[in-house]
Each structure stands twice: as structure tokens, then as C-alpha cells.
Amino acid sequence: MTTRGEIEKLIRTHSAETGSLAAALQRLPDLLLAPAQSRRAVDVFPSCHLAGAVEQLCRCRGMIQEVQPEVHLFCASRQHLLSPAAAAAPTPAHSAEDDPLEFMDAVSLYVIPVPGNDHFYTVDDATAPSTEAARATSSSEAHAERKRRDRGCGPTPAVPANTAEHSAPLCEEEEGDRSRKLAKIAVGNVMADVASPDAALVGGLSLNLPHPSRHPQLQTACVVTVLLPSMPPNGDADRRRSPFRVNDVIDFYGFQHFPDDQLAVNEDDDFLRFSAWNATELSKGLVSRLLCLAYSPVSSVHLPYAVSTAALQAADVAEHRTHALRYLSEHLTEGDELAAAYVLLHLCAKVCTHSDALPVGDLPLLVTSPRLCAEEWSLQLRRITPVAEVFLRSEALRAAAPTRLTPRYNNELNYLQSGLLQVANGSHVTIDCTALGTHDGAWYEGMFALVHKQLLLLEYPYQTLELPVDVTVLALHAAPDLAALHPLFQFAVCVCWEPSSRSPEKDAAQSSLPASDVVRRYLATVRQLPAKLEELDESVSAQASAALLEMSHDIPGWNNRDPLLHNNSFSVATALMRAHAASWGRSNFTADDIAMVRQLERARVARLRDASA
Template sequence: MVGLPFDCLSNPLGAVRLTFEKAAAASPQGLDQATLNGGRDWGAIDVFNNFLFEQGGLSHVPILDPVNLHWIRPNSLVRFRGMVQDMLGNEFYVGTFKNGLTWKTNKFTDVSSYPIPSTSEMRIWERRLLYCVTVPGQNSWVVQSSSSEIGFNKSSSSSFQHGEKRSRDEVSEDTDLNASDHEPSNSSMFTKRQRENGHPCQPFQTPLEAVEDTHPGPSLQSDLKTNSLPCMVKIYDSLEADLKLNDVFEFIGVFTFDPELAVHKDDSDEFSNGICDDALVHLPPSKVPRLHCLIHRKLGAHDFLLSTYVIEPLPSLIKGVREALLRHLTAILGNDGVAAQCVLLHLLSRVHARVDSFAVGKLSLNLVGFSSETVSIFGNQLILALQNLLPFSQSMPLTLEYLNTATLGPRKDYKTNRLVSGVLQLAQGTHLTIDETQLKAGTINSIGVANSHLLKNLLENQKVDYDFEYYKMEMAADVQILILSEGKSNILPADLVLPFRPSVVASVVNGTAEELQAWRWYLATLRSLPHNIEPVIQKVCYRYLLHKQHSLSLWG
């Protein structure tokens, strides 16, 4: 059973409705105009902020991912960590309406919990729609770290607040709530109508089970095989500038799933924005879960580490961690200490600032001297090590066929009004390893030429062209790029070209769990440190970049 209305974890909608009704009853004039007409927060967010960050409730909120999806009950509080892959515009909905003399709210829901009389006084509110996905290239240890911290209980969303005592006055106030606030959180409109007709309610179904019963055909099951979970996030009370494309966020909100929405997804809503309707037809709840966001926060590499693991930032300790990591990289690279030093500097690089079209701080690295044999040994070892050290990493086998057929740049599909993702739509801080040893002589078609330009622009300027059919837009990026090739790459101009000279071939011993945590902490911490360049040095760097650009233009 769902807890009392202020059980923010199991029954967040109960807390939302209770705070709304209290706000409406607090003043003889009722709700203020900003809340009534625009849906401005009436104090509900303060309740969840207190629960999550003051009472320690955040660690009890399950993370919505392919593993936990089967066990999370609809209408419960969840977290979703992902990248904003597309912005679908705004959606209009009946935010509040008058039920007799009392105002009711539909905020943070897909379907009204109360029947709305056709003659009822109502207000239309607005919310933003974001299509989010699991961060591309997210490595397995990130998911394991998140799961180990939460300790999600499959039999129940949580009983974190059930032991809290409430005063008799609070309980008497709660009895005035609509009975739907006390129904099990998995109740859909279909099961509610069954109870009204005197029939027994349906047992709880997971989203996938409900989809199989009500919406045959392709379902979320196929998407889960890739260990990636898309999610439609509905944003309230947030400025547009706070959420940007390709940023990584943690969204905390109400997870909703209603089989009726999957069945009647083609039904029109007179209050919906037509632009969003086109996109939502292709994103039914059977494929994309919904999350109504209460609170969101931008994430960095630090947020994916175990919060229980903290290193005191003493110079001696940091030096020891660095030396151990350097020894590990040296062993992976066949005892090539110079290459290990350069790889470490490469992993610590990031874009600190932009001067005109130049990205200051990036350090792309081209290790030359690889063959198909050595790349299968040292290249694979290095890629595996990066997967264990970094939260997000990708590898690209650059063959002629891949170059001529792959979709590297995102493009806008105006038929579905969706942004079709490309390989290079990556989150900030992602590492990309390109294996050029497989590239053989041949003919590059028009797609291959366009892909070559995309890769070159990413390497030189840390920008990716997004194709909007009638025009192209450059989007800033911050991707660490490592190139493994036989000779100096002709199509991928790196900042640093270094001959790779291994001296031994030996099996590499992976670091212990504690060592891996220390190395991850070291890379995340040092990479996130602020970096200021004196004005005089800035001028020197700017002249150097101009000279480098001029040299590159001369050599083609």
C-alpha cells in the first residue's frame, strides 16, 4: 500500500495535491495569480527539497535504469541520470480546475486523477518536453556504483518515511484528501473505473508486462538489450537557459506509466501543442517512460563516483595516486613511459575557454606506429583501461566502409519533428578512441567526405555540425580524442603526434577496486579544477594558435 500523502517517496503526488490544497485554503483570496494562471510552485518543491537533502532521502530514491525498471512502481519518486538528446518544445495541459468550490491540480501527472466537468472553470499551464537517454558510452562501473549506493528494494519502492510519526491534527487534515491519494500508486484510470463499477482491481504490472498486454508490437524490451534507456522528461518551473542540449542531468521526479496512454496515443488533445503531438506519436509510453521532474541538477564526472570514497587532498597522497596510475598506464603501453605520460596529460585535458574559434585547453593525441597486430594487443588493453577509469568512453573503428556509411552528425527529421542522433552527439567529458589502422586505400563518397570534415572540425575546434536540412548549426563540444594509427593521420590532425614504442608484451594486471576508485577520483578532481591564464600568457597562446592555424592551411 502507498503511504500517507506526505510520503514523498511512495506517494509524491499525494504531497503535491496536499500542499496545493493547503496553499489554496491558506488565504481568503485563494491562490495567487502567478500560481493560478501559470502554475508557479506553491511550496511543493520545498517539501521535496527538505525530504531529499535535509532528511537524507536522496539515497533512498531508486535510479530509473534498465535493471530497476521492472521493479519501480508508477507514480513513485525516482531518479533518472541521462543526457538531453533532444528538446521537443512545449506542451499545454489543464494545470488546475475547479471541482465544486475547490481547486484541484494536475501538475506532475499525465492523466487527471479526478473527473473534469465540461463546465468546470480551469486554467491551461505549460511544460517543456525533453527527450533524454542514458549517457552515450556510459561504462558499466557507473551503473554498479549507483546501484550499490542505493540498495534498491524490489519488493517495495521504500518504507523510508513509514516510521515517521504524525500528529493527530495532520492525520485529520489528510482525511480530507480525495480517496485517490490513498490508492495504490500503480492504479491506472482503467483500474479506477473497474473499482467504480464494483469489479476487483487489477494486480500490479510492471511497465513491460502492461505494454505486452495492451500494446502489442515493438516495446521497450528491445531497447533494454542495449543497456540504454530513453526517458521523456517533463520540465516545470525552469528557465530554458538552465537546460542545454547534450548536458548530463539527474532528474528527480514522478515516474508515470499508464497503459491507456499507450493504447490511445493517437487520440488528440485539444490543449496540446501541435508541434509536440508530432513527436509524441513516435514516442509512446510503451517505448519511452515518462518522468515529471520536480528537481534537476547538472552532473559532472565527480557525481558518478562512489560518494563514500573520499581522498584527503594532501600533496603527498595525490602524488602517490598519480605515480600509481602512471605505472599502470606504462604497463598497459608496453613499458613506454613517454607515451604513458602523454596519455595521462591527454586524460586531464579539457576545454577551459574559447578564443574566437579556438578551444583552449584541449589536447588530442595521435599515437603512431601501430599495426593491426599491435593495436589488437596494446590498443585493446588501453581501451579497456579507459573504460575502467572514465565514466563515458567510446571507440570508433575507422574503416573506409564505416566512413562512407556512418551517421556521425545529428540531423533534424522534420517529418517526425525529431533530432536524429549521430555518433558524435556526445556528452561533455566523453573520451573517443579512433582506430585508424583499419583504414585502407579506396574511394570516399560524399558521406565519407562529410564525415571527414565532421571529425576534423571536432579535433581542431571541438565543435560538431548539426544538420537542420536548410542550414547547419555548430554546437560546442568537449571530447577527448585519441587516435591510434600506423603513421601520422592525414585526415585527423591531432594536437600532439607521438611515436609509440613498446618494449615488452606482458599481461597487464588490473588495478584493485580501491586503486580504481583512487584513479577515477584523481582524474575527475584534477580535470575539474579551475584554470586561469594570465593576460600576457593568453596573448602568447593566441599568437601560437594563429600560427598553427596558418601552418595547417598551408599544408592543406
């Protein structure tokens, strides 16, 4: 595997050839993203083993929780770009001609493990404590131990916090005290908003995580510094703009980076003492640092992404689709093949684009049954979702003092405080609607924007920004009366779940991978298909329009006549056609997809009518 020294040597060679460090860096992505290199990179998450990987190429796969709004200058040396600051500092004999320093535009990103993901990261389950209190204690001890190991030059004596403060000039001391006080106040306010203090500690609220970590070893984060391309000769300023957005899932490749302003390790450090992620209070024992030299999108709204799966041939798609249906019928819907078919289309659908502030392509699904167990459904879906599965309980939304739902900018500490509705692009969100009343409204605005507009609301002091997202929403309702369901979740596609008493057929397909992995890779592949809305044949479009009108006349109660375009039966039926085509590996639907959707919708509405009779 390529080491830091080899990359620095390569940078020096390319810099000499091109006469520019920026031009030399643009040659690195092809090398670092090659499978031979990327597969051997050391994962930043979990970070307990990074102390021994300073010289090795690292990969940080995570969700961008926040992007530093301003671009800053990065002082780079052609000779020592990746070396520690002390080693790279100019000496009295330093010559600007031999080693010119260049200032490059850079952007800082706060990256966290993808919330609700179980398969991106390799953790040691044997070391996981059995109780919540033990998890919090173990996590704190692990970070304290790692802070001692991270120094690399042997043990560092403990420095009391007050000693470090008193060694600074008076103005810096006062500013530091003020920052720490504000941090404690902010953390106190957040803690007061959480129903369970123990859950707050386990969830890593001090790391500003939107959801509790799936494992104690994933209770961490990474500050990634990305160098932006220089201005091209044609003056195209778009190349210098940061391509990164909040909620994107990206693979960042680079080396551990220790900036000059990083404070020394303090044995008194704990999770609740530091403030903003981009403040100097963060030691590398709490949050890793990475200088990114190449990146590859995994799940993004505006960047083309590719999860590492092999492209499926037509015959393979049919086989994997059959396997996925059998898996869903066996493990999720308990023999209900109609419900399994709709869940499959629901998982294959994605946001193709946003048109006139409305999402196109997504397929919210409502499943109802008195026998539903929402938590069990979420657990089963977590095993097959390509990016993540996030479960929102009714209690979390209805709590007297709920956690924040939408991110809000903290003006005093200069960071974006996370919220429950901040999930990675491509995530699947399961909502337990059973205990939500028809008049509950504290969560309505943020949830409506997420579900029906595919927007995440970012609250700033003088305005609310709307960030386009791609989230798949499943609403589960276990109450017998649909009239008690909140109107927001009365989706156009509602399936009455009827589990079968018979045992579903076992999947006869043989595979070297677990069944859930096969389904996950199939879903990841079909969701990668590019949207080609403009390439739809006019004759097929006319057939779809005619079919929608016929369904409206021939299927009683099918047309909900919802004035909200996103939840209108006509729009949702078109999304079903696109999802059905995607499930077969096609970018656009055909006459076969139209006919199949008509058949499914007829069976679905008939079941609803029988259930209400």
C-alpha cells in the same frame, strides 16, 4: 524514502503558503537533491523494474539525445500534480477555488543511457544472452513482458493494431496510417545505411540511439518533462528559457508520469513500428516517462557539474596522481612511463571555453606504434573514463554505406536522427586511424568540426547548426609510416609508444575500491576544477611565453607551424601546462608546470626523432 503521496502533500502545503504552484515547486529541489533522498532513488535505467516503483522517487541519469524545440503548456493541479490523469480529472463538484488549475511552461527531453558508459548503471550480467541474435530476441521479449506488467491493473487483452486504427475517426486513421508508413520508410532508410542488420537491431536504431547499447537492458530511453520556472517579477526572461542542451548528461529526479495522449499497450508493438520519440505511438513499455521535479548536471559545457566524488586535498591529489600513472603504465602503456604521462595529461584536459569559434583547453593526442591494438586500448580506457569511452573503428568511417556521422533533422517525422559523432559531453573518443587513407573525405567535415572546433554539426533542412561540445579525442595509428596518416589526425602532440619488456611495478597503495575506480574518481575530480583563465598571474604568463620561444629554438622539429591555431604547437603546449596543473589539483599553471612540460616535450620529440632515424 519520500513517496509520491508525501511529495503531493508537501506541494499542497507549500502552495497554500505561497499561493502559487510554481513557487511551491521551486522549494522541492533542495529536498530531492539531498543525499538522503537522491541516494535512495530508483534508477530509470535499466527500466525492467519500474513497474513496482510508481510511488517511489526515480532518478534518470542519461544523455539528452534531443530537446523538443518548442516549449509547451503543462496543466497542473495543486492537489493532484503527480496523480494519474484519471484520478486528477476534475469532478462535477470540482471547485476552482479549492483546487485551481495552473498552466506552466514545460520542455520535453529525450534521454538515453550514456553511450559508451559501463559504470553509471547496474545491470544483471547473468541474464545477458551469449549471442547477438539472442540479445535481440531477449530484448524484444523483455519489453513485451514489461508492457504487460506496466498496466498495474492486471492483464490487458491484446488489441490488434488494425482494430485500434479502425476505431479512430477517418481523418485520424488516415493520419495514423501516414505516420506509420513514414516511420517504416525512415527506419528502412536507416537500416539500409548500416553495414550489419543484426548490429542495427542490437544497437536499438528504432530508439534512435547513436551507438549500440552496452547491455540489452540499456536498450531503452526515457521522455522527461521538466517544468520551467515562472516569470519573476523583474521580468527576467532568461529564467524561463530551457537550460538543457543536446549531449548534456543530467540526473533528473521525479516520478513516473503517464500523459493522457499515451496509447494503450498493444501486444503487436515492436521496436521498428513507432516514429518520433515525442509521438503518441510510444507506449510506456518501450520508453519510460518521468515528470522531473529536480535535476543535477553531471557533465555539461554550459552548466557547472559535479560528479559525486569527494574533493581531494593536496596530499591526496599527489597520491592519487601517482596511483593513476602507475595504473596507466601497468594496464595501458605496458611500462612506457612517457606515454603514460602524456595519456594522463590528455585525460585531465578539458574544454575550458570557446573563444572566437575555437576551443581552449582540450588536448587531442596521437599515439603511434606497429604494436598498437586500438580496440584493446579503448577497452582499458573504458574502465577509467569518468563519463564514457566511445570507440570509432576505421571500418565504420570507411564503409561504402556508413551510418550517419552527424545528427540530421527528419522533417517528415519531426525528430533529430542521431549519428555516430553524437556522444555525451565529457566523453573520451578513441579513433582507429590505421586503415584511414590520406584522401578519405566522406567523414571529414563532421570529424574536423568535432576534433578541432569541438562542435557537433546538427543538419537541418536549410542550415547546419554548430553545437559546442567537450570531447577528448585520442587517435591511434598502427602503421609504421606516419605519411599514410590522414592530415586531420596529425596532432601537434604525437607520442611514439614503446612498450617495455619488463613488468611494471604494482601499485602498493591499498584501497577499498578497485584500482580502476580510484583512477576514474581522480580524473572526475580534477576535470571538475573551474577554469580561471583570467586569474593567471602576469609573471607566470610571461614565463610561459618565454618557454615557448625557447622550446621552438632549442628543440629541433618541435614547432609544427600549423596555421590551424587549435593544432599549433604553441597552443597545444599551453594546453599541456593547464592539464599538468589540473593533474595536481590546480586551476592555473605555475612555473613548475612550465618546467615539467618542457622536460616532457624534449623527451617526446627526441623519441620521435630516434624512431624515424
